[in-house]
Amino acid sequence: MSKFVLRAQALAVTTTLLLAGGACLADTIKVGAVYPLTGPVAEDGATVLKGAKLAVKLFNDAGEFKGDKIELLVEDGACIPAQSVAAAEKLVSSSKVVALAGAFCSSSTGATMDVALRYKVPMVSGVSTAPNLTERGNPYLFRIQATSQMLADAFAPKMMELAGGKKIAFLVVNDDWGRSIAQYYKTSLERSGAQPVSTQIFDANETDLFSYITNIKRAEPDAIMMAANTQNAVTVTEQLRQMNIKSRLFAEGSFTAKSYYDVVGKKGDGINGLMPYVSTYDSPMSKKFVEMYKAAYGELPNNNAAAGFEELTIITNAIKTSGKIDPQSIRDAIATSTTPGPAGDIKFNEKGQGYGFTVFLTRNENAAPMIEGTAQIAKP
Amino acid sequence: MDLIPQYIFNGLVVGSSYALIAVGLTAIFGLMEIANFAHGQFYMLGAFFAYTLTRLLGLDFWTGLVGSVMGVMIVGVVLERTLFRILRGASLSSSVLATIALSIFLENLALNVWGPRPQKIPTPFETGSIAFAGVFTTPERLLMLAVTVVIVILLHVGLRHTQTGKAIRATFQQREAAALVGIDIDRLYTLTFAIGAGVAGLAGVLLGTIFVVQPAMGGIATLKAFIVVTLGGISSFAGGIAGGLLLGLAESFGAIISPAYKDAVGFILVMLVLLYKPDGLFGKRS
Amino acid sequence: MKSRVSLPSWLALSVTALILLVLPRLIGTDYYLHIAIISLVFVILATSLDILVGYSGLLSLCHTAFFAFGAYAAALLFLHFQMSLWLTMFAGGVFAASIAWLLGLLVLSVRGHRFIITTVIFAEIGRLIAYNWTDLTQGQIGLSGIRPPVFDLPGLPRIDFSSREAYYYLALVVTTTCVTIIWRITHSPIGWRMLALRENEALAEASGVDTRRIATTAFVSSAFFAGLAGAVYAHYTGFVSPDLFYFTYTTTMLIMVFLGGKGTIIGPVMGAVLFTILPEALRVTANYRLMTFSAILLVLVVFAPEGLVGLFARIRRRFAGQGSVQDA
Numbered sequence: 001m002s003k004f005v006l007r008a009q010a011l012a013v014t015t016t017l018l019l020a021g022g023a024c025l026a027d028t029i030k031v032g033a034v035y036p037l038t039g040p041v042a043e044d045g046a047t048v049l050k051g052a053k054l055a056v057k058l059f060n061d062a063g064e065f066k067g068d069k070i071e072l073l074v075e076d077g078a079c080i081p082a083q084s085v086a087a088a089e090k091l092v093s094s095s096k097v098v099a100l101a102g103a104f105c106s107s108s109t110g111a112t113m114d115v116a117l118r119y120k121v122p123m124v125s126g127v128s129t130a131p132n133l134t135e136r137g138n139p140y141l142f143r144i145q146a147t148s149q150m151l152a153d154a155f156a157p158k159m160m161e162l163a164g165g166k167k168i169a170f171l172v173v174n175d176d177w178g179r180s181i182a183q184y185y186k187t188s189l190e191r192s193g194a195q196p197v198s199t200q201i202f203d204a205n206e207t208d209l210f211s212y213i214t215n216i217k218r219a220e221p222d223a224i225m226m227a228a229n230t231q232n233a234v235t236v237t238e239q240l241r242q243m244n245i246k247s248r249l250f251a252e253g254s255f256t257a258k259s260y261y262d263v264v265g266k267k268g269d270g271i272n273g274l275m276p277y278v279s280t281y282d283s284p285m286s287k288k289f290v291e292m293y294k295a296a297y298g299e300l301p302n303n304n305a306a307a308g309f310e311e312l313t314i315i316t317n318a319i320k321t322s323g324k325i326d327p328q329s330i331r332d333a334i335a336t337s338t339t340p341g342p343a344g345d346i347k348f349n350e351k352g353q354g355y356g357f358t359v360f361l362t363r364n365e366n367a368a369p370m371i372e373g374t375a376q377i378a379k380p
Numbered sequence: 381m382d383l384i385p386q387y388i389f390n391g392l393v394v395g396s397s398y399a400l401i402a403v404g405l406t407a408i409f410g411l412m413e414i415a416n417f418a419h420g421q422f423y424m425l426g427a428f429f430a431y432t433l434t435r436l437l438g439l440d441f442w443t444g445l446v447g448s449v450m451g452v453m454i455v456g457v458v459l460e461r462t463l464f465r466i467l468r469g470a471s472l473s474s475s476v477l478a479t480i481a482l483s484i485f486l487e488n489l490a491l492n493v494w495g496p497r498p499q500k501i502p503t504p505f506e507t508g509s510i511a512f513a514g515v516f517t518t519p520e521r522l523l524m525l526a527v528t529v530v531i532v533i534l535l536h537v538g539l540r541h542t543q544t545g546k547a548i549r550a551t552f553q554q555r556e557a558a559a560l561v562g563i564d565i566d567r568l569y570t571l572t573f574a575i576g577a578g579v580a581g582l583a584g585v586l587l588g589t590i591f592v593v594q595p596a597m598g599g600i601a602t603l604k605a606f607i608v609v610t611l612g613g614i615s616s617f618a619g620g621i622a623g624g625l626l627l628g629l630a631e632s633f634g635a636i637i638s639p640a641y642k643d644a645v646g647f648i649l650v651m652l653v654l655l656y657k658p659d660g661l662f663g664k665r666s
Numbered sequence: 667m668k669s670r671v672s673l674p675s676w677l678a679l680s681v682t683a684l685i686l687l688v689l690p691r692l693i694g695t696d697y698y699l700h701i702a703i704i705s706l707v708f709v710i711l712a713t714s715l716d717i718l719v720g721y722s723g724l725l726s727l728c729h730t731a732f733f734a735f736g737a738y739a740a741a742l743l744f745l746h747f748q749m750s751l752w753l754t755m756f757a758g759g760v761f762a763a764s765i766a767w768l769l770g771l772l773v774l775s776v777r778g779h780r781f782i783i784t785t786v787i788f789a790e791i792g793r794l795i796a797y798n799w800t801d802l803t804q805g806q807i808g809l810s811g812i813r814p815p816v817f818d819l820p821g822l823p824r825i826d827f828s829s830r831e832a833y834y835y836l837a838l839v840v841t842t843t844c845v846t847i848i849w850r851i852t853h854s855p856i857g858w859r860m861l862a863l864r865e866n867e868a869l870a871e872a873s874g875v876d877t878r879r880i881a882t883t884a885f886v887s888s889a890f891f892a893g894l895a896g897a898v899y900a901h902y903t904g905f906v907s908p909d910l911f912y913f914t915y916t917t918t919m920l921i922m923v924f925l926g927g928k929g930t931i932i933g934p935v936m937g938a939v940l941f942t943i944l945p946e947a948l949r950v951t952a953n954y955r956l957m958t959f960s961a962i963l964l965v966l967v968v969f970a971p972e973g974l975v976g977l978f979a980r981i982r983r984r985f986a987g988q989g990s991v992q993d994a
Contacts, residue, residue: 038956040596042496076955080909081808086700086946093696107807111905114810119696130807174640174797176807200639201798205600207591210390211635211642218383231498234592242509243516263500263592415779466968473725476782477924478967480917484960492954599913603790606783614779640798647787647794651772654784658776 028071029325031056031315032091034084034102034112035308037076040204043230043259044304045104048127049074050297051308052101058292059316068325070316077103081111088115097121098327099318101311106130106176109141116140122331124314126307130176131184134353142334144310144346144354146377148181148252151274152188154375155361160192162272163248165222169198171212171236172227173253181227181252189225197221202232209235213243223248230254234263241267250274256362256369257302265367273362277306277343278369281360289342301342310341344376355379385515387632393521393590395628396528400583401601402608402620403535404576409614410552411572414467414475418483419580420602424595425486426452426581427588428494430501441504441589449581456577460570483599490595498592501585520589527586531579532621539617548572610650613660622662686838690831699830705942706837707899710844712922712934714891719920720929721852722884723864724777727916728769728785731792732762732889734910736896738796741809741906751815751827751901755840755894762893763886770885774878777867786913793911808907812900833902840898844891849931851887860884864929918945925966927975936974 033052036045053072060069073095077084084103091097092115100123103112109128116123117138124142125133131147146154160166168189172178178201186196198219200212216224224247228236233254240249249271254260256273279290279300289309293301301309318333319325339346344357354377361373405419429448433439439447463482467475505519539545547568551558559565580601584593591597608627612619627646634645653661685692690699715729736758743749743757773784796803803809814833817825827833851857859880862870871877900906918941926937944962948955970977 038491038496040496042491043498046496080912081905081907082903082909085903086704089697089700090946093700094698107907110807110810111903111907114904136811174806176805179800179805202639203643205596207587207597208390208394210393211387211632212639214383214386214390215635215639217386231592231594234498234500242518244509244511259497263498409779415782463964463968470971472778472782473719473723473924473928474967474971476725477920478964480920481960481963481967484917484956485964488954488957488960492957603786607787610780610783610787641794644791644794647791650784650787654776654780655772658780 027066027068029065029068029319030071030073030095030097031312032088032095032097032100033072033074033311034077034087034091034100034104034108035074036079036104036108037074039078039080040231041079041104041229044127044254044257045079047257047302047304048104048308048311051293051301051305051310052312053308054293054296054305055309055312055316057296058313059320065320070319072312073097077108077112079103079105079108081108084108084112085115088112092116092119092121098325099124099315099330101126101308101315104128106133109133109143113138113141119327120331121327122315122318122334124311124334126311127304130180134351137351139335139352140331142314142348142352142354144314144341144357145307146276146354146357146359147184148177149184149188150377150380151252151276151359152181152185154359154377155274155373156185156188156192156194158361158373159223159225159250159272160189160194162250163194163223166193166195167197167219167221167223168194169200169216169219169221169224169247170196170226171200171202171209171216171224173229173232174201174203178227181225185225204229204232206232207235209239210243213239213245217243217245221247223250226251226253226255228253228255230257230259233257233260237264237268237271248272254302254304255364257304258299261367268364268367271364272372273360273364273369275303275360275362275369276357277301277303278360278362278371280362280369280371281343281358283342283344283358285340285344286342306342310339310343310346313341314339314346347379349379351380353380382514385513387636388629389515389517391629391632392625393517393524393628394631395625396525397583397587397624398604398608398627399621399624400528400531401580402605402612402624403531403617404578404580405605406609406612406614406617406620407548407572407576409609410616411548412464412468412569414464414479415606417476417479417602418486418598419479419576419605420598420600421483421486421490422452422456422577422580422598423584423587423601424490424593424598425455426584427501427593427597428490428499428584428595429581430585430588431494431499431593434502435499441502444501445582445585448585449578452581452584453574453578456573457570459577460573464569464573483602487595487598490598494595496595498594499588500592501588503589518590520586524586524590527582531582535617544568544571604646607646607650609660611646611653611660613662616660616662619660619662623660626661690834696830699834701942701946703830703834703837703902705939706834706841707895707902708919708922708938708942709841709935710891710895710898711919712926712938713845713848713931714888714895715919716923716928716931716934717848717852717860717884717888717891719923720934721857721860721864722881724881724884725782726785726885726888727782727913727920728789728792729888729892729919730913730915731789731911732766732892733896733899733915734792734796734906734908735765736762736893737900737906737910738803738809738896739893740897740900741812742802744812744901745809751836751897754901755897758897758900759890759894762896763890766886766889767882770882774881774885789911789913789916793908796908796911803908806908808905810905812904812906814901837898837902840894844894845931845935848891852931856880856883861929921963924971925963925973927973930973930975933973933975940974 056070056072075087077087103109104127106128109125117140122140126144129147170182172182182199252274317339318330322329322333346354347356358374362369363372408416426448429451430444433444433447547563608623612623630645635642718724718726739761740754740758743754814827859875863877863880922937922941923934927933
């Protein structure tokens with residue numbers, strides 16, 4: 001068994017992304033990340049990782065922390081809870097990471113946060129939106145992302161104004177995120193006078209959405225609220241266009257991602273996005289982030305890239321401010337920290353829910369997201 | 381309801397894609413008695429080959445289509461000559477397990493070669509959307525339907541009126557007897573595999589212009605194709621076609637009742653068919 | 667079909683038992699203990715699947731559905747009625763077994779490919795239910811907060827199984843019991859009838875074996891153990907989600923059975939341990955993991971269809987220089 005352990009560790013070390021420049025002399029601080037690198041959301045997971053690596057590179061290049069370098073150990077959780085848990089177990093108990101980032105899908109984050117609690121290691125999640133994650137009384141989980149409920153509350157009146165009518169339909173992907181969007185937007189929009197007429201929930205693996213869209217067409221909505229990640233966002237957009245749907249389109253998800261624009265081009269124009277971040281935001285922090293990201297990867301960052309960047313920035317920031325590298329000190333530092341991110345300052349309430357940052361209502365124009373409105377997330 | 385024609389049309393388009401994938405599965409099963417769990421991967425490979433030829437190498441759509449169908453046929457032939465030849469005498473469970481392994485392998489190979497990013501095959505048509513009699517559709521979808529009709533006619537004529545077709549039908553019915561009367565079984569297997577893989581690959585190219593192309597598309601296609609062949613009768617060409625269209629329509633109308641359980645409609649149909657007509661709607665007692 | 671156990675086998679068994687008992691002391695980190703516990707759960711799953719595919723010759727592709735049904739039953743009973751693992755284990759098993767019995771009424775009348783395909787479809791139906799009946803199952807996010815049990819009887823020491831080490835021993839006891847029972851079933855007259863069903867159904871029927879009844883027995887008992895394993899798994903990981911219905915789990919279980927050696931019990935046990943460790947070890951190759959995994963599987967299925975047990979037997983035969991030993 002010990003031989004196996006040794007070999008596995010040797011392999012892990014060789015294949016690990018050593019981001020530090022000359023990591024031989026200074027100490028390394030191990031930070032773990034569980035992202036989906038395979039499976040249906042692998043594309044988005046890879047983008048989160050790009051953002052995360054950038055934050056690590058910033059920390060290491062600055063060398064402010066006694067010259068210590070952060071080593072980011074990445075494991076594939078595939079957005080499957082059991083696999084994400086195994087990945088987190090490995091990172092924490094075997095690799096001894098001092099903090100965790102991840103795990104993208106809410107279901108995986110929900111399962112992985114128990115590992116964080118068990119070993120008392122802080123975990124920062126920048127993507128998972130399921131509202132109940134921060135209601136479970138787990139002091140080691142910090143969630144940056146505004147929940148769908150928060151986004152809906154922030155923009156409901158503006159959405160109703162843009163819709164130009166009362167009838168709203170929903171076209172969402174069949175997972176916890178999609179379903180919670182249907183649920184919370186419905187409540188918020190109803191409060192602003194909307195009348196939900198149809199809710200269509202499609203499977204992430206499905207390619208033909210014509211029957212759902214036909215159902216929506218039958219309900220004759222004034223606006224449609226959609227939720228889809230990259231692979232589905234493309235399908236949704238194209239098929240809505242093909243079915244000649246003229247309703248106003250609102251969306252959460254990957255409707256402003258580069259991979260999305262690459263495929264649909266201008267067909268996505270006119271869609272309103274409800275986004276935690278867009279690269280056209282012109283705050284100084286955002287501009288700096290976009291510049292660095294473009295220099296590193298030759299493309300514009302999307303909300304997922306920003307989420308990965310924020311996850312790791314919060315961890316590195318906590319290491320800097322506390323001056324310690326034990327998990328408990330890092331957790332305590334995160335709980336009271338204010339971290340400047342691309343979308344504004346991020347603070348956490350006592351439940352670990354992030355607030356203080358800006359969220360965006362965008363409109364796609366010439367295959368790029370234009371900001372139509374912003375809102376600041378208040379302390380929940 | 382004035383949208384009924386739309387639902388029917390939606391069902392027919394999806395159904396014809398199911399039929400094209402199922403035809404090859406039926407052929408391979410009927411001839412070689414191997415349930416190929418990797419059959420959907422031919423469909424996936426067809427789509428990715430076409431993506432490579434058109435998007436990446438800049439060839440026009442029709443050249444890409446012919447090239448990728450031939451590419452998938454070559455893959456099919458190579459697999460038939462190697463893996464499937466070894467599996468010919470193997471037990472049912474070994475062959476099932478081997479093709480499952482093959483499907484996982486091919487899917488992850490595609491993931492590593494082309495990446496997880498959903499892609500599209502550039503369409504040869506200028507117009508985006510066509511409307512007739514209140515039904516909205518696209519030229520790509522019409523092409524899909526047309527190709528299915530052509531393939532069905534070609535297969536029918538080929539099976540009825542060519543020497544090889546007659547040999548295939550004979551082997552379907554009585555394998556040992558066919559070998560006795562001097563039919564070259566090896567050649568027949570290779571040919572069937574090439575055609576089955578090619579037709580699935582063709583479906584992949586055509587659907588790649590309508591939907592997105594991604595590595596996971598093969599596994600779902602396999603599942604649907606198995607439902608189709610169970611519905612229609614496991615070794616019946618007509619059953620494969622009819623089963624495909626039936627499943628497409630059932631799913632389309634199922635979506636009116638309950639979008640989330642749309643897929644369950646097909647599953648329940650299969651269960652019912654098994655209960656009352658275990659050999660499928662068009663199957664003959666084996 | 668003698669069940670005589672030779673001296674070297676006794677030795678091997680005792681050494682294995684000893685290693686299993688001191689394992690938590692041998693392996694340092696919780697991560698490896700985690701893998702050990704998951705291995706134990708898969709040992710139950712693989713050996714129970716062996717009843718069907720190995721002994722009865724029924725290739726079922728929905729074993730993971732019974733695992734999932736058991737896990738969901740346990741989770742719901744714990745969350746709504748605070749039932750501990752001591753009860754949910756049996757409830758999960760019985761629930762899975764009942765569903766298997768109902769399904770058996772429908773699918774056990776068909777054989778061969780139709781049976782295989784129907785079982786695939788059944789697992790998909792299970793996934794759809796778990797996904798879409800959100801009021802009960804919470805949909806894709808799944809159910810969480812399922813706790814490990816506490817052993818608390820008057821006069822006996824109180825044991826809290828929420829520690830990894832304690833749960834390891836719990837799983838070890840449950841798994842050993844299950845494997846022993848499965849071994850007894852397959853080596854009893856019922857087991858012989860299963861073999862008769864596998865080898866030649868018509869002949870078995872002609873010689874007075876009620877094949878339908880034997881197939882049902884195999885299907886239901888195999889599902890019972892899978893459901894029980896589901897409960898052990900749910901109380902260990904603390905959550906269940908629809909991905910338990912995924913085809914990949916079924917594939918994994920089949921790999922364990924086939925590569926260990928189907929119809930041998932010891933084979934699936936080895937297969938389960940090996941193929942829980944292997945994917946974790948191959949984790950490092952990230953994107954190439956599944957590719958490597960399936961390539962290994964393909965090569966083994968084609969070139970060593972009798973699995974590891976067959977391979978060992980072949981090697982032993984070569985060294986012993988005798989060709990008379992035949993594996994079942």
